[in-house]
Amino acid sequence: xxxxxxxxxxxxxxxxxxxxxxxxxxxxxxxxxxxxxxxxxxxxxxxxxxxxxxxxxxxxxxxxxxxxxxxxxxxxxxxxxxxxxxxxxxxxxxxxxxxxxxxxxxxxxxxxxxxxxxxxxxxxxxxxxxxxxxxxxxxxxxxxxxxxxxxxxxxxxxxxxxxxx
Numbered sequence: 722x723x724x725x726x727x728x729x730x731x732x733x734x735x736x737x738x739x740x741x742x743x744x745x746x747x748x749x750x751x752x753x754x755x756x757x758x759x760x761x762x763x764x765x766x767x768x769x770x771x772x773x774x775x776x777x778x779x780x781x782x783x784x785x786x787x788x789x790x791x792x793x794x795x796x797x798x799x800x801x802x803x804x805x806x807x808x809x810x811x812x813x814x815x816x817x818x819x820x821x822x823x824x825x826x827x828x829x830x831x832x833x834x835x836x837x838x839x840x841x842x843x844x845x846x847x848x849x850x851x852x853x854x855x856x857x858x859x860x861x862x863x864x865x866x867x868x869x870x871x872x873x874x875x876x877x878x879x880x881x882x883x884x885x886x
Contacts, residue, residue: 727768727769727770728768728769729768730766730769730772734769735763735764738766738772738775738776739763741776741782742756742759742760742775742779743760744782745779750779750780759775762775763775802851805847805850805851806847806851812843812847813840813844813847816839816840816843817839817840
């Protein structure tokens with residue numbers, strides 16, 4: 722609900738808004754009547770504008786550890802996929818160029834067939850790597866910062882600050 726628009730909302734968005742309203746009630750910001758009214762309106766909402774209006778006069782809640790972990794996992798998947806796409810996307814033209822360079826003077830027929838075969842092998846390898854990344858089977862050193870953030874969030878506050886207690 723960061724952006725207000727006339728787009729239709731999903732059941733998940735309605736449930737998330739209702740949960741936020743319940744948390745504001747638990748914090749004492751809403752009365753029981755307001756809670757009941759807003760939750761009903763959240764479940765009846767059809768657009769993002771309607772959901773945003775329900776929460777407009779309430780402060781943003783801090784992100785829960787579960788939400789933070791889900792965001793980090795989603796970002797990690799995006800980074801893995803992007804890294805593999807960019808490295809694989811750069812590898813295919815390089816290999817094709819090297820084949821052209823090598824076979825250009827020797828056998829013109831092999832040039833076309835060899836290029837097609839190598840390109841198919843490279844692209845299938847990249848595809849398998851992307852699938853493995855989506856399943857979380859490939860670890861990338863570029864994602865160490867996300868690992869560090871997850872570890873810090875799992876520590877007690879004093880330990881994360883280097884407290885010796």
